[in-house]
Amino acid sequence: MTNTVLHIDASPRTEQSVTRELSAEILRQLNADTVIRRDLVEPLPAIDATWIGANFTPDADRSDDQKAILALSDELLAELEQADTIVIGAPMYNFSISTSLKTWIDLIARAGRSFRYTEAGPEGLMTGKRAIVAIATGGTPIEADYDYLTGYLKFILGFIGITDVTVIGADQVMAGLEEKMASAKTQIEALAA
Numbered sequence: 001m002t003n004t005v006l007h008i009d010a011s012p013r014t015e016q017s018v019t020r021e022l023s024a025e026i027l028r029q030l031n032a033d034t035v036i037r038r039d040l041v042e043p044l045p046a047i048d049a050t051w052i053g054a055n056f057t058p059d060a061d062r063s064d065d066q067k068a069i070l071a072l073s074d075e076l077l078a079e080l081e082q083a084d085t086i087v088i089g090a091p092m093y094n095f096s097i098s099t100s101l102k103t104w105i106d107l108i109a110r111a112g113r114s115f116r117y118t119e120a121g122p123e124g125l126m127t128g129k130r131a132i133v134a135i136a137t138g139g140t141p142i143e144a145d146y147d148y149l150t151g152y153l154k155f156i157l158g159f160i161g162i163t164d165v166t167v168i169g170a171d172q173v174m175a176g177l178e179e180k181m182a183s184a185k186t187q188i189e190a191l192a193a
Contacts, residue, residue, distance in 0.1 A: 005032040006083035010040045010101035011091045018170050018181065019089030022134035025188050026087050026168065030132075036079045040100035044072070047106050055110060073107040080108055085130045086162065088153070092137040096148040105156055114160040124161025131162050132191065134184070137171040166191070 007027055011017040054066035090101055108114055115124050133153055142150050154165050170184040
């Protein structure tokens with residue numbers, strides 16, 4: 001059985017990034033057959049009125065321009081669909097997710113593709129997948145009342161059908177980076193158990 005991992009790094013820092021280091025360590029631990037890499041250091045285009053218009057136009061009625069507008073979103077969704085496991089490096093900025101990760105979410109959370117509406121409410125379509133999220137914070141404890149990153153990521157992943165979510169935390173690194181990294185790496189080693 002092959003294991004395909006979608007590896008997403010959302011830190012704008014390419015050097016000395018805690019989440020990049022942790023997500024790379026998670027990837028080594030998983031020993032995936034195939035890795036799809038999506039580095040969000042290069043900003044994705046934010047959705048706008050033109051994108052929304054294209055998205056809400058039925059597939060059969062989309063113009064070539066509308067198809068081109070949705071091409072990146074379609075590519076991101078294809079990456080997500082191929083993956084068995086999603087590894088996300090998610091630094092906390094101002095108590096929440098980075099702009100680049102929010103934009104990625106906006107581009108993949110599409111009715112009819114990653115979720116659908118039913119009489120019973122929304123239903124995620126990305127089922128059978130696992131997510132491992134490496135979170136780093138400067139001073140905020142993970143799961144604190146003012147941590148708007150962890151709960152949001154668990155919710156939005158669950159919304160699209162990914163309910164098996166493991167959080168690897170290196171929180172409050174400003175109070176002791178080495179100790180926090182050692183704890184996070186112990187959590188990563190436990191993934192194989």
